[in-house]
Amino acid sequence: MIRINLLPHRVEKRRQRRKQFYTAAAGVVLLGALVGFTGHLIYDSHIEAQEARNTFLKTEIAKLDRDIAEIRRLKEQIDAMLARKQIIESLQSTRAETVHLFNELAQRMPEGVYLKSIKQNARRVTLVGYAQSNARVSHLMRNIEASPFLEQPALVEAKAAMLDSRRVSEFTLALSIRQPEAEANAAAAAGKAVKPAAAGAAKGAAK
Secondary structure, eight states, X not given: OOOOOOSOXXXXXXXXXXXXXXXXXXXXXXXXXXXXXXXXXXXXXXXXXXXXXXXXXXXXXXXXXXXXXXXXXXXXXHHHHHHHHHHHHHHHHHHHHHHHHHHHHHHHOOTTXXXXXXXXXXXXXXXXXXXXXXXXXXXXXXXXXXXXXXXXXXXXEEEEEEETTEEEEEXXXXXXXXXXXXXXXXXXXXXXXXXXXXXXXXXXXXX
16 A cells, blocks of 8 residues: 655654754753762762761861870979979988088077077078177177188178067178089089180180
C-alpha cells in the first residue's frame, strides 16, 4: 500500500528542529542541574572538612592553653621554691655571723656600757644603749676599731637620759661587719680588672 504524506515538507522539518531544540534544552538543563548538584556536594564536603579542621584546632588550642597554664603554675612554684632556698641559704650563711657578732660585742664592751637594742641590716649594725659617760662610748668605739671582725664605728647620736634615777648617756652607734677575706679579695680583683679596662678605653678615646 502506498502512503502519501500530505503535510508540507517545510513544516515537518520545522517540527523536527523544534523537537531537537527542546531535547537539547532539556539536556542542558539536566546537565546544569547535575553540575550544580555536584558542585553543591563538593562545596558541602569542603565546608565539613574545614569545620572539622577548625574543631581540631580549637581542641588543640584549648590543650595548649591548659599546658601553658600548668607550665606557668609550675614556674611560679619553682620561683617560690628558689626564693625560699635563697632565704634559707642566706639565713644559714648569716647564722654563724650573728653568733660571732654577739660574741665580739660582748668581748669589746667596756665596763659601764649597756646595750638596749641591736639592729642589723646586711653588713651594717646599729647599737642603741646607755653609758655612764661619753668617755665610755669613746672607749667602745676604740675597741670596735681594734676588732678584726668589726669596723667603721660612727656615733649617730648621744644624749643625756635618766636610768634608775641616775644620769647616763644614751647613745646610738653605727658600725659595719668586715667582709670575709675571700669576698674582699674578689672585690679587689674586680676593681683591679675594671681600672685597666677604663684606662684602655680612655687611651682609645684619646687616640
